[in-house]
Amino acid sequence: MSYDVAIIGGGPAGLSAALALGRMRRRVFLCDSGRRRNARAVEIHNFVTRDGTPPEEFRRIARAELEAYPNVTVRDVQIDRIAGSQGSFALTSGEETLRARRILLCAGMVDEMLPIEGFKELWGHAIFQCPYCHGWEVKERTWGYLLRAENLGHFLPFVLQLRGLARDVCVFQEAEFELPAEAVATLRGAGVRIFESPVLRLVGKDEQLEAVLLADGTRVPCEIFYAHPPQKQVSLVASLGLELDESGFVRVDPMTRETSRPGIYAAGDLTTRMQGAIIAAASAMQASAVLNVDVTAELLREGALPTDTGDR
Ligand SMILES: Cc1cc2nc3c(=O)[nH]c(=O)nc-3n(C[C@H](O)[C@H](O)[C@H](O)COP(=O)(O)OP(=O)(O)OC[C@H]3O[C@@H](n4cnc5c(N)ncnc54)[C@H](O)[C@@H]3O)c2cc1C
Structure with a gap:
């Protein structure tokens, strides 16, 4: 299966990106391995309209909203490997391989x-x-x-x-x-x-x-x-050889949120010490807008832009 954008991680960042890209009619693959960073938290606070919402409920509502967009595929799987380059990435999950033109990393951080x-x-x-x-x-x-x-x-x-x-x-x-x-x-x-x-x-x-x-x-x-215990990148992100800053966060262009590898973008906790659900969601929306412009231009060049709503 081939997608416009594969989003790795279904936390606040990934869910926000899937909504933004889904609404722009991009063919989106959103995957999540389930190990969310705030797993121990009973409630999410300081997310306007969602203050006090349990994290699982937050994700349930976001996924329910995504059901309105048939061009968005949501899967509870872990991506083990990303190969290829801009325009044609290959993502491997167990025995399965899928393709995507662009990657958006929203995989969070691991607290040690x-x-x-x-x-x-x-x-x-x-x-x-x-x-x-x-x-x-x-x-x-x-x-x-x-x-x-x-x-x-x-x-x-x-x-x-x-x-x-x-x-x-x-x-x-x-x-x-x-x-x-x-x-x-x-x-x-x-x-x-x-x-x-x-x-x-x-x-x-x-x-x-x-x-x-x-x-x-x-x-x-x-x-x-x-306390602020040390954090590390998840193994998939660490394996990509992306440029990191002095604190170990993925370095992105502040405007486009593209990483040091063309075609791979990043949003949310893995890019910043300023970590919060609404910040992660906002940065993913920003990345999505740039990704959409970029992919739409590519589809136009290839004459592959969908012409009616029935095809996605
Ligand atoms: C205990 C605790 C309480 C918190 N409480 C709040 C709060 O009340 N309010 C607030 O605003 N913030 C809170 N935060 C911070 C908030 O949880 C994070 O800022 C936010 O979750 C970041 O969102 P994210 O989408 O970047 O990453 P995450 O929410 O961590 O989501 C990343 C997702 O990526 C998935 N993933 C990772 N690798 C892969 C892979 N290879 N393949 C597929 N999926 C993968 C993970 O399973 C995970 O579900 C809290 C944090 C902690 C630790």
Whole structure:
């Protein structure tokens, strides 16, 4: 089977792209392997009209909307390999191969769990990445932030904003390292407590955090924890040899969202540290508009543009 655009990943980005391209009458293949990034989240917040919607319900509504477009094929499969080049990519899923003129990568990122006891179990329940996603629901409690060496360059504004919602904010360290004196003064001035001894264990029960245990034996009562664990690209994206930025995100042209490989575009979490469902959906809409223009021009050149609605 041959498609105009194959979209890899059926999260907010991929679903948004499938809708945009479907409505422009492109022949679209949308696939999803099911391992969504917010799998632990109970509700999606901060997506206008969908605030508080469970992630599975979000995907169900989006897929139901796509049913209006017979030119969009949705499949729950994983793509294992992409070969070929612009105009004729070959995608392999198990024994099956399909062809597409262009590829849009919306495969998200993989969060790597930190080797701190309790971290994996509490991730998504009491440990969050972003107060815009999960903050209001747990406001006016004691919150912690885990400072990691790689976050030193941009942690200060992140922590200061937590003060707007929490009763008490504590900064904990993954390892022992020296904090910039200016940052320490700013945080202390804002009433933030700083603990230098590294975090040993997150103590919790029934998916709730109770305290943070430090290497020096201190036990700090704490209910909510924010952390940015390392992320990596999914293996399919890693296998494509695309240019990445210094943080490991796929580098795209800011206007067209084309990657370093002609014909392969990318949108959503895999391209940015600024991660959120509505941001992912918007970036995919942007990519779709460029893809549509590009593919339509190609179909016109080939005299292959559909002339009536019955053919797709
Ligand atoms: C715990 C948690 C809670 C969050 N809560 C919120 C929130 O409340 N509000 C908010 O705005 N954001 C929230 N986020 C962030 C939000 O989930 C992401 O920004 C958003 O899901 C990114 O969308 P995406 O489409 O780029 O990627 P994803 O949603 O991760 O979707 C990518 C999809 O690609 C699929 N895929 C990967 N590889 C392949 C392959 N080879 N073949 C086929 N399919 C593949 C995966 O199975 C996955 O379903 C949360 C994140 C986490 C970790």
